[in-house]
Amino acid sequence: MLAMPRKDVVLFLGFAAVVLAMPIWLQPFGAAYPDLLNRFAIFAIFAVGFNILFGLTGYLSFGHAAFFGVGSYAAVWSFKLLSMDALPALVFAIVVSGLFALAIGFLSLRRSGIYFSILTLAFAQMSYNLAYSVFTPITNGETGLQLSLNDSRVLDRMFSEPGPGLPSPTLLGTPLSGYVAFYFCAFFLIATFFIAQRVTGSPFGMMLKGIKSNQTRMNYTGVNTRPYTLAAFVISGMYAGLAGALLAITDPLAGAERMQWTASGEVVLMTILGGAGTLVGPVIGAWLIKYFENIFSAINDGILTQFWGFLPDGAQHTAVLISSKFVGEGWFLTLGLVFVLIVVFLPGGVMEGVRRIAALFRPNKPTPASAGTTASKPHPAE
Amino acid sequence: MFEAIFLQFLNGLDKGSAYALIALGLTLVFGTLGVVNFAHGALFMLGAFCAVLFRQLITLETVTLDPTQLSPWGAPLEVREPLVQSWFGDFGAVLVNYSVPFSILLTIPVMLVIGILFERGIIKHFYKRPHAEQILVTFGLAIVAQEIIKSIFGANPIPQPMPEEARGAADIGVWLGMQANVITYPIWRLVYFLFAGVIIGGVFAFLQFTTFGMVVRAGMADRETVGLLGINIDRRFTIMFGLAAVVAGIAGVMYTPLLPPNYHMGMDFLVLSFVVVVVGGMGSLPGAVAAGFLLGILQSFASMTQVKAIVPGIDQVIIYLVAVVILLVRPRGLMGRRGVMEA
Numbered sequence: 248m249l250a251m252p253r254k255d256v257v258l259f260l261g262f263a264a265v266v267l268a269m270p271i272w273l274q275p276f277g278a279a280y281p282d283l284l285n286r287f288a289i290f291a292i293f294a295v296g297f298n299i300l301f302g303l304t305g306y307l308s309f310g311h312a313a314f315f316g317v318g319s320y321a322a323v324w325s326f327k328l329l330s331m332d333a334l335p336a337l338v339f340a341i342v343v344s345g346l347f348a349l350a351i352g353f354l355s356l357r358r359s360g361i362y363f364s365i366l367t368l369a370f371a372q373m374s375y376n377l378a379y380s381v382f383t384p385i386t387n388g389e390t391g392l393q394l395s396l397n398d399s400r401v402l403d404r405m406f407s408e409p410g411p412g413l414p415s416p417t418l419l420g421t422p423l424s425g426y427v428a429f430y431f432c433a434f435f436l437i438a439t440f441f442i443a444q445r446v447t448g449s450p451f452g453m454m455l456k457g458i459k460s461n462q463t464r465m466n467y468t469g470v471n472t473r474p475y476t477l478a479a480f481v482i483s484g485m486y487a488g489l490a491g492a493l494l495a496i497t498d499p500l501a502g503a504e505r506m507q508w509t510a511s512g513e514v515v516l517m518t519i520l521g522g523a524g525t526l527v528g529p530v531i532g533a534w535l536i537k538y539f540e541n542i543f544s545a546i547n548d549g550i551l552t553q554f555w556g557f558l559p560d561g562a563q564h565t566a567v568l569i570s571s572k573f574v575g576e577g578w579f580l581t582l583g584l585v586f587v588l589i590v591v592f593l594p595g596g597v598m599e600g601v602r603r604i605a606a607l608f609r610p611n612k613p614t615p616a617s618a619g620t621t622a623s624k625p626h627p628a629e
Numbered sequence: 630m631f632e633a634i635f636l637q638f639l640n641g642l643d644k645g646s647a648y649a650l651i652a653l654g655l656t657l658v659f660g661t662l663g664v665v666n667f668a669h670g671a672l673f674m675l676g677a678f679c680a681v682l683f684r685q686l687i688t689l690e691t692v693t694l695d696p697t698q699l700s701p702w703g704a705p706l707e708v709r710e711p712l713v714q715s716w717f718g719d720f721g722a723v724l725v726n727y728s729v730p731f732s733i734l735l736t737i738p739v740m741l742v743i744g745i746l747f748e749r750g751i752i753k754h755f756y757k758r759p760h761a762e763q764i765l766v767t768f769g770l771a772i773v774a775q776e777i778i779k780s781i782f783g784a785n786p787i788p789q790p791m792p793e794e795a796r797g798a799a800d801i802g803v804w805l806g807m808q809a810n811v812i813t814y815p816i817w818r819l820v821y822f823l824f825a826g827v828i829i830g831g832v833f834a835f836l837q838f839t840t841f842g843m844v845v846r847a848g849m850a851d852r853e854t855v856g857l858l859g860i861n862i863d864r865r866f867t868i869m870f871g872l873a874a875v876v877a878g879i880a881g882v883m884y885t886p887l888l889p890p891n892y893h894m895g896m897d898f899l900v901l902s903f904v905v906v907v908v909g910g911m912g913s914l915p916g917a918v919a920a921g922f923l924l925g926i927l928q929s930f931a932s933m934t935q936v937k938a939i940v941p942g943i944d945q946v947i948i949y950l951v952a953v954v955i956l957l958v959r960p961r962g963l964m965g966r967r968g969v970m971e972a
Contacts, residue, residue: 307761354957361665361760362956365907369949372900376949381942508900512768519765572780580780583772590766591754 255444263437278538281429285497286537288432289490294517294529295443296486302524304479305459309364309511310371314344314484316506318491323392323501330402331414333423333496344488345481352480371511378503391502416496428497439486444526455479516586522598531597546574632811637929643818645925646825650880651902652917653829654873660849660912661869664752665760667767669877670899671774676736676878677890678778681787683732687724727792729886736878744874748867779892791817791886817886824883828876829918845869904952910965920963924948
């Protein structure tokens with residue numbers, strides 16, 4: 248911590264404060280309940296990890312949900328076989344997803360650009376299809392992997408008799424539910440943010456940025472880039488595994504649909520929406536998407552009728568009819584439209600928007616390109 | 630044994646045809662505009678829903694209550710008469726029966742317009758931007774198209790009947806001098822395969838034998854020089870995008886009797902078609918077609934029970950497995966050109 252530049256310390260402390268105070272400042276937005284807050288933290292971890300690969304190194308993976316799903320499965324298996332405690336589950340999930348990422352990354356990273364995207368997509372789809380068919384003994388197929396009463400739970404049995412009902416995840420004896428679960432997730436979000444910050448600022452992070460801006464030149468300078476990209480890939484796979492495991496801890500079941508490529512697409516959306524290549528951007532993107540998903544899906548025709556109440560009858564009816572296509576079930580339509588607009592007009596996402604607005608207020612002082620502003624530059628690695 | 634293998638070969642053809650047609654359009658777009666189009670599957674899906682729309686339009690009915698006839702429980706009987714039948718008589722009945730092939734007539738102009746709007750409206754701003762951003766914006770467009778269709782037609786698949794004459798199975802074995810009922814094959818699949826052959830042949834002939842096609846091929850090889858010769862290459866490439874959309878659209882239309890269209894069918898096919906394109910080699914039209922049929926047939930072989938007994942689950946992953954192997958040992962794909970997207 249002492250070796251960090253002052254700016255980074257401020258950013259980190261500010262971020263930690265914002266995350267820890269989420270139950271307070273999200274109150275006016277109606278989002279301050281543990282279930283949603285958990286998802287905020289979990290998907291933020293997922294997006295921060297994805298950003299290490301995409302934003303920093305410039306490799307667009309379309310199969311990251313596979314690691315997320317593997318993390319969930321590993322965590323649930325740890326609950327079933329070892330103990331209901333969250334820590335072994337997390338360790339197990341991170342190790343398994345890291346090994347999985349090592350194998351896939353070793354193969355996929357032999358290519359870059361669109362071929363890399365297709366390879367990761369192919370591996371993720373393979374995992375998804377296999378989880379539904381051959382691996383049913385491990386994944387429990389379409390039903391999803393769940394806890395059951397006759398699981399072995401070796402460690403738990405050593406210390407206590409099994410209770411009558413299904414046990415729920417604990418942390419060293421404290422049940423992980425409600426705000427305890429949120430602060431557990433929030434702790435990991437802050438920790439992973441800190442790691443991501445350190446990675447970005449380290450010589451290793453500089454290497455990754457170099458690979459993003461010109462991999463050929465890196466090779467010509469005599470650097471073997473493969474170990475660096477592979478390390479980035481594995482780190483980001485472990486982040487995804489951690490996020491998947493946390494999701495399984497807050498709700499102990501795992502299904503194959505978490506590995507589908509639409510889930511991979513979602514994390515891409517989050518990262519782009521917030522701002523790829525920045526530290527805070529992916530977190531903001533994940534929060535925005537999860538928040539609006541929650542809000543928009545809940546709006547129904549009754550609320551819309553009220554909202555358009557000031558219009559005359561006929562117009563009100565039309566307005567309700569049109570706007571109902573964009574909310575509730577149609578929330579993905581809104582997401583798609585926003586996403587297209589962002590990619591077209593604001594490729595740097597929300598963070599670039601913030602920067603542009605900030606630049607308006609400081610007209611004479613050109614902002615120096617900070618560490619994270621490389622998002623809109625071309626990716627020669629493609 | 631020979632019969633079983635031949636049958637699987639035939640079974641692979643119809644899926645292979647669909648892959649080949651979508652991959653052909655994808656490659657056209659990539660080869661001309663240099664854009665990686667993740668929305669191409671959505672165009673396939675939009676085409677399929679043109680068929681749905683067409684059928685809904687021609688089966689609009691007038692409902693009149695006939696007081697002279699009573700239903701068993703005493704209410705006046707509803708008499709339904711399709712409007713087309715009352716307007717066109719027998720021709721209307723034929724139209725309803727052959728709604729799938731006839732809807733191509735609606736699909737062509739619709740898809741051409743959609744394709745050109747796509748290209749002029751959004752994609753043209755992305756020529757100079759990195760491939761990652763092209764993927765992202767077309768991915769977003771695909772979501773939008775898919776969700777619009779979902780909000781109009783609902784989330785359930787809408788079955789489309791094939792023409793009555795094509796409902797049976799053809800006894801192909803007899804044509805080849807075998808005994809009857811050894812190899813039978815649904816007629817519509819045969820139709821789809823032939824249709825795909827005609828379309829693919831048409832596209833190749835268009836590119837090979839017309840002046841327009843020649844200019845487009847020249848533009849694919851060296852866009853700048855063609856532009857310097859005073860040819861408006863941008864306009865031609867726009868039209869090629871429209872053409873690719875039409876190919877995807879009518880491929881979707883003809884596929885509707887085989888697979889009831891639903892809003893996410895485009896995405897399902899897109900992932901596979903991308904794999905097909907990459908296996909065939911980015912930018913190679915013959916490669917895309919060959920890889921499409923190859924993967925379709927491989928998939929069908931992998932779903933044989935004998936094969937599945939040896940390697941369980943192989944039918945689920947064969948396509949991706951082939952793609953991974955080909956990408957790793959032969960980076961350019963089967964027929965990729967040197968220097969196209971090589972990295």
